[in-house]
């Protein structure tokens with residue numbers, strides 16, 4: 001087994017949100033007790049519906065927001081309680097790729113300065129040396145010097161996402177947190193970027209925390225998967241297990257909801273009733289019980305513990321699972 | 323890599339003119355007809371401020387008791403004042419004083435206000451409350467009253483006018499920059515910079531400040547008009563330039579005794595102030611349309 | 621089967637900075653009675669503009685139809701209809717659902733009011749009957765507490781519920797044709813499944829024709845009987861859904877289908893289409909797909925391929941099939 005690069009245990013985060021004028025401030029429990037680990041060189045994906053806390057988890061791990069509780073071990077170091085000044089080392093090891101290729105690049109900077117920014121921050125290289133590295137890395141992501149001297153908004157979404165990837169790569173990071181990196185792209189461009197991410201992983205021995213709501217994309221890119229619902233991971237495990245032998249009713253429903261791009265395949269669909277509950281008042285007991293087609297009495301009162309599945313590394317939180 | 327060739331070739335098909343923000347700005351600026359005229363006027367004014375002393379037909383300080391309070395005519399196109407000094411020459415000299423005073427005071431105010439606004443918006447918390455409450459206090463006074471109070475403490479003189487006007491400009495700049503900072507702080511590219519480990523300083527000056535620049539430039543051009551008015555008012559009240567200086571405000575002040583008889587003594591500097599303030603405001607409006615498209619109603 | 625809608629050589633353009641930019645370049649397709657037709661294509665290919673052209677909804681934009689015919693119900697050409705006549709058709713005979721349920725509902729009007737508007741206008745029911753009708757429609761689209769919801773505002777509902785309301789409004793006057801522009805794109809997968817399921821049931825029950833616009837090939841495969849593929853403002857392929865997925869003809873369609881990651885498919889590398897989607901103001905000469913096409917031939921850079929009718933009522937605009945009509949190529 002290869003070494004564990006990232007290990008997260010019991011991660012929690014609540015946001016206090018403004019309530020009505022005379023009401024008490026409310027707490028929105030965005031992430032509630034999330035634990036998982038990623039071996040070096042592998043891809044772990046967080047998948048789930050809008051608002052289930054995927055991005056928040058990513059931002060907690062990259063220390064963009066303060067964790068409420070829990071531990072984050074990166075490369076053998078606990079980083080959840082460190083102050084910003086102590087995080088320099090971690091900031092070099094972890095880079096992010098964002099969903100919106102338009103908003104995540106500064107519109108007033110030229111591409112080469114955008115890509116060179118991590119070098120500007122972390123190294124004392126001269127401008128010429130930085131730009132040399134930029135040229136090299138642009139080549140790697142399928143762009144050229146032609147792009148370097150321009151502004152980001154002169155390019156299409158796919159090209160911008162390549163620029164964002166180049167920026168993330170230039171520090172030779174260990175972990176890349178990619179928050180929906182292909183969701184804003186057209187299908188044909190999405191495939192280009194997914195291929196690129198895979199090639200880069202092999203070439204630079206990268207570890208990915210991949211965040212997405214698209215299960216087909218997740219299946220393509222991941223080694224391990226964590227399925228999130230209302231701030232918790234309800235099931236996690238190796239990709240093969242999650243897709244061929246899902247145990248949690250939510251995972252099953254989610255998988256059956258994906259429209260298959262093949263008219264000859266019609267699958268038995270589990271259609272969940274109702275809407276996602278609000279994370280301000282998450283249901284007691286199992287958070288999924290309000291929509292679960294097989295909920296039992298115990299689900300309404302008791303939170304199901306995390307139980308290991310049959311395969312190593314497979315975990316499920318459901319009362320149905322023995 | 324095969325992929326890279328594909329991407330390049332598709333973008334190089336058409337060799338369009340390279341994008342540059344400055345060219346874009348100039349292109350849009352040419353569409354602003356009024357502002358174009360106003361900016362030409364300001365350009366003229368600046369030229370006058372520089373070469374005025376060389377082209378002035380008369381010495382602005384030298385009295386000529388043979389030609390007191392003459393109306394506009396062939397000898398003196400804008401007439402003369404109570405000491406027989408040529409008003410046109412005095413206006414040319416005054417342009418330099420008015421522009422220097424207003425530019426200096428607005429720039430000082432803008433720098434102070436921008437730094438305070440950035441700090442306040444970026445860090446928030448007690449620093450924000452401190453800065454914003456102090457500026458609230460200053461806002462509670464009418465601008466001119468505040469300036470009078472400052473000059474009253476520091477003593478009259480043009481330098482003190484500059485100080486007074488820049489101080490009373492600070493809160494409005496701080497407010498403006500704070501609100502654009504709050505907005506820019508939430509952008510994804512600022513979050514990206516944070517995730518890379520960029521220092522607060524870098525985030526503020528590399529990523530946030532450029533976002534505020536558009537509205538800042540607009541506001542500066544508007545404030546220059548205000549500053550000219552304020553400086554003139556102070557001089558008019560005898561708190562700024564000394565009476566013999568050819569400052570437009572001081573000239574107004576001298577002329578007020580002859581309002582009934584020789585209107586031109588007041589009219590001429592009045593028109594100069596009016597046109598200049600108007601030009602800066604029109605330019606400000608034009609700049610807003612070009613630089614600050616958010617406030618533009620499409 | 622009878623054709624309900626036939627779009628012929630539709631050209632639509634916008635004017636920007638005094639420059640005319642053609643967005644649709646002769647779009648041809650038809651919808652049969654009671655059929656679900658899928659309109660697929662990537663962002664910017666002109667799907668929404670096609671639907672807006674059919675409805676002639678260009679208010680507030682510079683859009684205008686240049687030429688072409690839009691035959692509805694036989695020989696009524698919608699292009700020649702006046703705004704007043706169109707208003708009678710919109711909502712009554714052709715209804716539309718938009719992608720963003722929040723922006724297409726009026727935020728300051730109660731759900732009931734918005735729902736009653738088209739019912740009063742087109743069905744001429746008196747107040748009490750109209751209300752009953754509205755409530756029954758809400759029940760039909762699976763809204764619980766229908767009577768209460770009538771008095772609520774859009775922001776009080778979830779995205780899925782709002783989309784149900786949109787569907788309710790669209791079907792309230794029994795339209796012959798429902799145009800649904802990305803009805804489920806903004807929704808989560810489990811909610812999308814609910815909405816698609818609902819649309820399918822309603823379509824079968826009411827025997828409506830549906831023009832379903834989407835960029836999701838999964839949705840197409842699941843919902844549609846026939847598919848029209850658009851690229852750069854043109855229809856590049858038209859086929860039965862089974863034929864299309866089984867044997868796509870146009871290189872773009874092939875690339876598109878191959879680009880989508882499919883569940884259970886063990887593939888290291890996805891097939892992708894090289895290059896980028898072209899900008900409508902700087903389209904290449906000849907076939908618009910030529911710079912990205914793997915089968916490109918010299919003629920493709922020179923001339924636009926004509927629309928070729930192939931067997932099984934399919935058509936495809938690609939030079940590769942020029943000879944197939946003679947039975948040489950398969």
Ligand SMILES: Nc1ncnc2c1ncn2[C@@H]1O[C@H](COP(=O)(O)OP(=O)(O)OP(=O)(O)O)[C@@H](O)[C@H]1O
Nearest residue numbers: 015028030049050051052053054055056057213279
């Ligand atoms: N800064 C914040 N302040 C208050 N609430 C927040 C904040 N950030 C996120 N939330 C809330 O936390 C919950 C989880 O949000 P998060 O962005 O992690 O979801 P997500 O799984 O990434 O969803 P999506 O797929 O829509 O991106 C949501 O209900 C969101 O509204």
Ligand SMILES: Nc1ncnc2c1ncn2[C@@H]1O[C@H](COP(=O)(O)OP(=O)(O)OP(=O)(O)O)[C@@H](O)[C@H]1O
Nearest residue numbers: 634643662663664665666667668669670681835900
């Ligand atoms: N009001 C408008 N003015 C000018 N151009 C427009 C306008 N609306 C759309 N366009 C242009 O028309 C082209 C086609 O747009 P359309 O909205 O039909 O694309 P689409 O296929 O629906 O894409 P999407 O999947 O993103 O909805 C785009 O290039 C777009 O920029």
Ligand code: SF4
Nearest residue numbers: 907910913920938939
């Ligand atoms: S016409 Fe030519 S370029 Fe266009 S899709 Fe067919 S083969 Fe490719």
Ligand SMILES: [Mg+2]
Nearest residue numbers: 054055056179
């Ligand atoms: Mg997110």
Ligand SMILES: [Mg+2]
Nearest residue numbers: 667668669801
């Ligand atoms: Mg559209």
